[in-house]
Amino acid sequence: MFGSHLSIAGAMHNALLDAEKYGMETVQVFTKNQQQWHAKPLDDAVIRGFRTHAERLKFNHIVAHDSYLINLGATNPELWQKSIDAFAEEMRRCDQLGIACLVTHPGAHVGSGIPAGIARVIEAMNRVLDQQKNGQVTVCLETTAGQGTTLGYRFEEIAEMLAGIERKDRVAVCVDTCHILAAGYDLSTAESTRKVLAELDRVIGADRVKVWHLNDSKKPLASRVDRHEHIGRGHIGLEAFAVICQDARFRRVPKILETPKDQAPNGRDWDELNLAILRKLTAGKKVVLEKFIEPPSHQDTKKQITTA
Ligand code: FE
Ligand code: ZN
Ligand code: FE
Numbered sequence: 001m002f003g004s005h006l007s008i009a010g011a012m013h014n015a016l017l018d019a020e021k022y023g024m025e026t027v028q029v030f031t032k033n034q035q036q037w038h039a040k041p042l043d044d045a046v047i048r049g050f051r052t053h054a055e056r057l058k059f060n061h062i063v064a065h066d067s068y069l070i071n072l073g074a075t076n077p078e079l080w081q082k083s084i085d086a087f088a089e090e091m092r093r094c095d096q097l098g099i100a101c102l103v104t105h106p107g108a109h110v111g112s113g114i115p116a117g118i119a120r121v122i123e124a125m126n127r128v129l130d131q132q133k134n135g136q137v138t139v140c141l142e143t144t145a146g147q148g149t150t151l152g153y154r155f156e157e158i159a160e161m162l163a164g165i166e167r168k169d170r171v172a173v174c175v176d177t178c179h180i181l182a183a184g185y186d187l188s189t190a191e192s193t194r195k196v197l198a199e200l201d202r203v204i205g206a207d208r209v210k211v212w213h214l215n216d217s218k219k220p221l222a223s224r225v226d227r228h229e230h231i232g233r234g235h236i237g238l239e240a241f242a243v244i245c246q247d248a249r250f251r252r253v254p255k256i257l258e259t260p261k262d263q264a265p266n267g268r269d270w271d272e273l274n275l276a277i278l279r280k281l282t283a284g285k286k287v288v289l290e291k292f293i294e295p296p297s298h299q300d301t302k303k304q305i306t307t308a
Contacts, residue, residue, distance in 0.1 A: 001025040001061060002278055004257040004271045012046050012097070016053040022271055026254045028063040028103070031093040037069055037086055042096050050097045061254045062097075063140075063174075063211055066090045066104040072124035073107025073117040073151055080124065083107075088128050094137040101211050101254070103140045103174045106152040106161060117151045122164035129167040140174040140211050145182035145226035153183040153224070155203040162208065173204055176213035176258070177236060177244070178229070184222035187240035194243060212255040214241060214278065230259045231274045232289050242281040265292040 003026035006015040012029070019027035032039030054062060070087050074080040087104065094102050107124075109117025125139065141161055146153030152161070158173055165171045177187060185199070186192040200206060216234030218227035232238040244250060257274050264270045273290070280287050 001252060001254050002257070002275055003027045003063070003254055004259075004275070005029070005065065006271075011049060012042075013049040013053045016050065016057060016059065019059070020053075020057055022275060024275065026059055026061050026063065026256070028065055028254075028256045028258070029099075030067070031064050031090065031097060031099070032067070034065070034067045035069070037067070037082065039089075039093075042093055047096050054098060060100065061252075062099045063101045063103055063254055063256060064090070064094050064097075064099045064137075066102060068105070070104065071107045071110070072104075072128075073109050073112075073120045075110055075112045075116075075120070080120065084124050084128055087124070088131050091128065091132045091135050091137050091139070095135050099137060101140050101172070101174075102137050103142050103211055103213075105144055105150065106141050106158070108149045109151055110149050114151065114157065117149070118157060118160050118164070121151060121161055125161070125165045125171065126167075129165065129170050133167075135170075138170055138172050138210060140172045142174040142211075142213070143176055143179050143183065145176075145179040146184075146224040147182075147226050153179070155200060159204050162204070172210035173208045174211035174213060175200065175209055176215060177240065178213070178215035178217040178234075178258075179226060181217045181221055181236055182219055182223050182225055182227075184224075186221055187236045188221065189237075190239040190243050193240040197243070197247065206249045209250065209253060212244065212250060212253055213258050214244070214255050215258050216241075228259055230270060231257070231277045232287065238277070238281060238287055238289075241278060242284070245278055245282040246284065 003024045005028040006018045008015050015027050015029045070083045072083050107121045144150045144152045152158050181187045185196045216229035216236045218229040219225040220235050
């Protein structure tokens with residue numbers, strides 16, 4: 001089940017229409033401006049528009065990504081509380097729109113250390129889930145690249161968070177391939193990828209993975225720097241994506257592209273190109289990457305929307 005992070009500019013349901021145009025089975029969206037704390041409440045027409053198209057397209061596994069401002073590991077009490085409130089609001093918006101999964105970066109410990117940061121995240125999640133106890137959306141903790149003091153770059157940290165969160169039925173995991181490579185999990189060959197998947201299954205449990213983010217990485221293994229690259233054109237390469245896409249355990253799991261939205265050469269569209277590659281790899285077909293004369297500039301990934 002493939003999708004991409006698509007823009008809601010103009011109207012929430014525009015992301016669904018674009019996913020339809022690409023022939024995708026799902027989509028990932030922000031439900032508000034990801035760079036701002038507040039958003040005006042969703043009005044009935046917006047909700048109706050989104051739900052109508054989601055239903056028509058039979059999209060039952062739509063994914064949302066939360067705001068980058070939220071830090072449930074914050075040490076500053078005001079920022080922590082603000083993050084909890086904002087995250088609860090994100091969950092409410094997902095429920096209003098009928099979105100199944102809300103992906104979140106677990107947070108940053110900002111100097112307090114990993115154990116204290118994890119404890120803070122667990123406490124925040126338990127409060128939010130208690131507050132939203134009648135909600136529907138599943139919170140998916142995303143594996144991170146480990147930039148700065150971000151938490152969740154080791155599978156063990158994610159597992160610890162899962163263990164501490166009381167509502168097991170409301171929490172799961174999103175694995176981002178670019179992030180885990182940057183964090184030190186070797187996805188450079190089919191064999192190394194199978195080992196990483198075995199470790200993922202042992203530490204977290206493959207059944208806990210409810211979303212995949214399929215991105216190649218501009219930065220090398222264990223660089224701890226998060227820079228997304230087009231499928232097959234970074235330090236991951238095609239083999240890992242073939243292994244993941246062909247894995248029966250993840251067949252029904254949304255696989256979302258968060259690759260750059262820059263213009264492909266010759267008027268081509270990167271989402272279309274990357275999706276076609278993933279479909280071929282899923283079918284076990286050989287993929288030869290098209291050679292573009294001018295290497296695409298990935299510096300400006302903020303042109304349309306930024307996903308991390
Ligand atoms: Fe991601
Ligand atoms: Zn990222
Ligand atoms: Fe993310």
